[in-house]
Amino acid sequence: MPARFELLLAGSVEPGVTSSVSLVRDGEAVVVIDPGMVHSRADLRERLAAHGLTPEQVTDVVVTHLHLDHTMNVGSFTNATVHDFMASYKDDVWTNHDLDRFRVSPNVYAIATPGHTRxxxxxxxxxxxxxxxxxxxxxxxxxxxxxxxxxxxxxxxDSRARVLAIGPSLIVPGHGEPFAPSELELA
Ligand SMILES: [Zn+2]
Ligand SMILES: [Zn+2]
Structure with a gap:
């Protein structure tokens, strides 16, 4: 069974700074990606509730990098294992993982794409x-x-090329609406 992807919030940089926040349901796993700056914690809770979920039901949180605008709300998910580029963290247990292609759930994995940060x-x-x-x-x-x-x-x-080489149908950028690679119009 493939995973189900839902966008919780399309991020922005103005007038407010918000992170693009994603939700993935993959078998038993409920994964939230980049719960960073949002309009309010209540708003984030409501967006999750619209999918029939509470913060406590989230099993995994992944952050794309360590800027606070993408990590601010990791603590809202009290039962979740949090994953960043180097490790997974649950309560007081720190588990290092591979830097590249570490798997969060059967259909969710991460690849190293340094550039914006290391x-x-x-x-x-x-x-x-x-x-x-x-x-x-x-x-x-x-x-x-x-x-x-x-x-x-x-x-x-190089990292942009690496992502495009996967042939994604959709890219969720840090601060904007998801887009197909053919829609890229970088200025
Ligand atoms: Zn950043
Ligand atoms: Zn950002």
Whole structure:
């Protein structure tokens, strides 16, 4: 059974800064990706409730990188194992995992896509409609092409190419609506 992907929130950078927040249901796993800055915690709870879920039912939280605008609300999911680029964290248990292609659930895994930060990962979700990739390699489908936070723009370009090579049907950027690769219009 492939995973079911739902967008909880399309992020933005103005007027407010919000993270794109995603929900994946994959067998027993309920995965939230990038529960960072949102309008309010109540709003995040309501968006989850619209899918029949409470924060306590979330089993896994994945953050694409360690900027606070993508990590702010990881503590809202009290039963979840939290995953970043290097490890998985549950209560007081720290478990290191592979830097690349670590698996969160049967149809959800992460690949290393450094560039925006050294610690960036992109989360690949295998759905019936193809691969959905949550990635801060793009802020939105319109760019910016040059990421002013990138430690190395060339490394970022390589990571963008790596994501596109997967052939995703949909990319969920850090701060915008999901888009198909053909819709990219970086400026
Ligand atoms: Zn960031
Ligand atoms: Zn961001």
């Amino acid at each position: 610690e960036d990962i992109s989360v690949v979700v295998v759905t019936e409609g193809g691969m959905v990739v949550c990635s801060h390699a793009w802020w939105s489908k319109r760019g910016p092409r040059l990421d002013r936070y990138a430690f190395d723009q060339e490394v970022l370009e």
